[in-house]
Amino acid sequence: MDSDARLWSWSKDCSFPSDMKIAHDLIEEVMEQVKLGGWSNKDEFAVNMALEEALVNAIQHGNGSDPAKRVHFSCRLNSQRIYIRIEDEGSGFDPNAIPDPTDPEHLLVTSGRGVFLIKSFVSRVKWNESGNVLEFEKDREH
């Protein structure tokens, strides 16, 4: 992911305190670039969903909404692909330990859908070993 050889038309690197309002402003900024790139409504939605769930995870679950902890964010975008890297300052988690929310046993459980939605809506996703760094790419499909 994030190959040096790839030509990106837009990029952003920033870090910010654990505040969903700041995160939502950042999502708006990224989505504006996605729109400018002429991505389909369906692809836009997929990027928006993955960003929303990833930043909620980083801020609320990773950093425990502690404003002293920061989120480190990188985005690379071109007409065919978007790359996102999100790092929180929490102790991490094991994404494979989260029960499958589509399992009939867990279908009515109120939590655990965020990671599943990220995996479903993007093209490639990976966490680092400790689980506090998420990278994903979404290819333009439509």
Next chain:
Amino acid sequence: MSQQRIDVKKVADITIATSRDMKLNDDLVIQEWGDQLLALLDDHACRKLLVNFERVLFMSSSALRALITLNKKAKEVKATLLLCGIDDNIMEAFRITRLDNVFQIKKNEDEGVRSFTVVTDK
């Protein structure tokens, strides 16, 4: 003072709650929206509830969580809950999470109202 997140109307014995917000992803908005929907079921006269999403273009997993809580309460008070007007992209999130098997979902408000006469609890 919380903001009004739903518009409520009655069609015969059916309560129709239309979500006002285009995005259901902010914690405060979802909390208020969910609380206002739950409060409808506190009224014994509300045992047929149709939640209309025709204005909603984005919904996070937090909003899905609020809907699961609403579904649980509907079952507790023996109310029938239907959803309608769900955008195609949001519907994909329902399908992916298999919540389309949990909720009874109708295309639009008219279809939702009509179906109350034949619907049975899932």
